[in-house]
Amino acid sequence: MTTAPGTPPERTAVRVELLIDQRWFTVCGLTDLTPGRGVAALLPDGAQVAVFLDRAGRTYAIANRDPFTGAYVLSRGLLGSAGGRPFVASPLLKQRFDLVTGRCLDDEGVAVQAYATRTRAVPDEVTARVA
């Protein structure tokens, strides 16, 4: 697996966290992400999010459900950028969603929830995995 940009020094791990109800929630370690792709994660209430890493090392998260088909697949779309803004293209019917706002770029009236994210270095012995 390709090492993400900004790999921290040894003996620390980098966690990817989402802001949910004013609290940061850890979804995975940074090394679980591949630049240009996404993963799906489960939230405590059973909701699904799609988490992405871009080439520059920035992380994003939006709801995993594709509103056009009802399938939980946005995490499996391809990431891209247009005009400097990152997007994911649904793997089913290829509609694109802005990763920062969740807005659909191909249909103004449609959007999915977008989540604030951050990455945080923690000592290595604290596992990045939750579950």
Add this chain to the structure above:
Amino acid sequence: MESYNPHAHPADAHLGIPRNARAAAPTIVLVGHGMVGQRFLEALAERKVTETARVVVFCEEPRPAYDRVQLTSYFSGRSPDGLSLVEEGFMARHGIELRLGDPARAIDRGARTVTSRSGLTVGYDTLVLATGSYPFVPPVPGRDSDGCFVYRTIDDLLAIEAYAKDRGSGTVVGGGLLGLEAAGALKGLGLTTHIVEFNPRLMALQVDEGGGAALRRTVEGMGLIVHTGVAGKEITADGDGAVTAMALSDGSSIDTDLVVFSAGVRPRDQLARDCGLDVGERGGIAVDEACRTSDPAVYAIGECALAADGRVYGLVAPGYEMAEVAAREIADTQVGEGSSPPGSSGAGFKGADTSTKLKLLGVDVASFGDAHGTTDGCLDVVYSDSRTGVYKKLVVGADGALLGGVLVGDAEAYGTLRPLTGAVPPISPEQLVLPAGPGAPAALGPSSLPDEAVVCNCHNVTKGAIRSAVTDHHRTTVPEVKKCTGAGTGCGSCVKALTSLVNDELEAGGISVDKGLCGCFAYTRAELYEIVRTLRITTYARLLDGHGRAEAREGDGCEVCKPAVASILASLAPTLGASGYVLDGEQAALQDTNDHFLANLQRNGSYSIVPRIPGGEITPEKLIVIGEVARDFGLYTKITGGQRIDLFGARVDQLPQIWTRLVDAGFESGHAYGKALRTVKSCVGQTWCRYGVQDSVRMAIDLELRYRGLRAPHKLKSAVSGCARECAEARGKDFGVIATSNGWNLYVGGNGGADPRHADPLAQDLDDERLIRLIDRFLMFYIRTADRLERTSAWLERIEGGLDHVREVVVEDSLGLCAELEAMMADHVAGYRDEWAETLGDPERLRRFVSFVNAPGAPDPTVRFVPERDQVKPDLTVLAGPALPVRTLEGTASR
């Protein structure tokens, strides 16, 4: 006797009451439904005459109009249906009554009725005769023996094919255009073929002595035996009355099992004679410029007509022109007062250009204008190369004007030269005939033609009309211009000139067509392929940052270029010595989800699995494994069109478990998820089928194993049929192989789908090794030059020079590329590894196969199923697109 007389009172017909005073719906009867008849019906429909008139057609043959010009192609694998000229539903849509297999027997001009063989009598207001011609059979004794045929209809061909089945040799009487076609057909049937021509050279009407000699050399080079300056004297038969030999006028004799007479045609004017219409001294129904016969209610068009210039035209283009003229006359007469004098409504048929360009036995032959140099004071410019069988002659007038010419072996310049006929060419005549090559003078392109020059002879489309399609009608591609103008949709010989004109016009109009792949790259896929290949680039990031559009560099690319570049990198990986494994490193981020998970995403987020079943051949043991796996994982199973089994409904986390079982049982990835070779379908072939002539299953397996895993601009499908019955539907594939008694015929560029296309023949009678070599080259050339998501069919239509160009490159090696293409395929074959076996052997690669990154063992609860016909189907409300509300749980969106 049935009677369909439309007149309220039959006496009307005798009273000569003007048409517009009669009952509302006049009746037009067409006798003959060949190429010209069909064109006439289309012209009537275009002018909306069919909306107000009743149209009845009598057709002698059991099938509707078909492309007689392409008859020979039937032997290269086209089915009789494939030759049809009638668009599906055409007759019904226009309310035309077509009576197949029911020829007209008699015309009563007094009563204005036509009576058919079945006894039907139909009254007419307007009668159109398009009865065509019949083959002339010279009065050779023994010509009625078994094994004597003519070459005119599909039924003639079927009879020849059936008779030739167990026989070894055949003779064609007649070395003209049709004779050579027939000879090509006999050769295609595997017969030792003789051509007997009374004239001192082949194609005496079209080409001169030098051209005839070049043609003869080439034809003989193909193994045909040519006898010129002799006539058939007598046909001898055995005790059963079957042909055994033919004696010639020079005293020699040919042993032959069958004889095909193709010594010219004669107009079929008997019906006209019987009802007292004027006919010419040497046959042909006399017509004026409006195509009216001596009875103004009766028209004659096509090969049965003796045109106003005193000639009977045996070519299809003049016949089409007559069909247009007659349809226009009839439409105008119906709309107008019925009193307009003949020919008043537009240009009539005054005679036609008999220029032709043909491919006979694979040899280009063209003749145009005053090909034989009969104009006073004319001079010849001749280029002749006996080694390559190329002969070109231009006839030039005293004033330097181009009068005509003959081209044999290389008729490339025909599209430019024919329209220039009558004018003084802008460059000297010798430059026009010299071959292209190093140091050759600049060729004269179609850009130098005047606007009124006819570029497409079949549909009479001028250069001006083509330019107008681009400038006034905003057509920006060759297929669009073809559709708009009809140019290039007949014989296809003008497509190259057409392409060049369209491009010139786009450029001249400043219509910049951004051919770039997407917002990230200004290059086409083919250009990117060349960049990757020559600069040996192995990563997407390097390509984007170094060769992307300025605004896209250092960015994340997009969903269009990422998979396209991934495919290029994968295609070239073996050649560049890079890893071809599609999930490695950065490659993992470029692939569509299907390639990423090596399975096909379905609508509910589950995946389907297609193990490779080469050639569709599978053992009972393997079938059982597939059944057990499907049962154990609750998968829905369905047989695919490509002779494989698709297993639906696997969750992403189940894929490795399922594939572990499949790989253990000897299966490998079927690449149903990739833009790659899918399957090579086959029939059982010679091994089991009583008709088979080759082992099609073995060939299909060989091909599938050779090309498996090959990444291409789009998916690739193939099939191998064991005989000409074509049960494997190879002509519907990107590359299809059909067995012959001598080896294999290779077809390319077919596909089904929304825009079906039959594959075109690329080469015939190949042995195994040559077949595979040609496919290697073809595929690699396609991968190298096609656009993103461009199937071979669209590629062949788009690429400059079309199929002929591709044949030159991959069969004749005109670009000197073949060795490289073959080496690249060899690299691919050597570097192939099963993607699923590799994935299962690598824990790091397996990590992605989880539903949730933070709950690796948990299945995705949203992937659910409900029962359907004893299996399962997705439990997912069918959403009809964005009009449906989005659950508020997901946040902001709803409509």
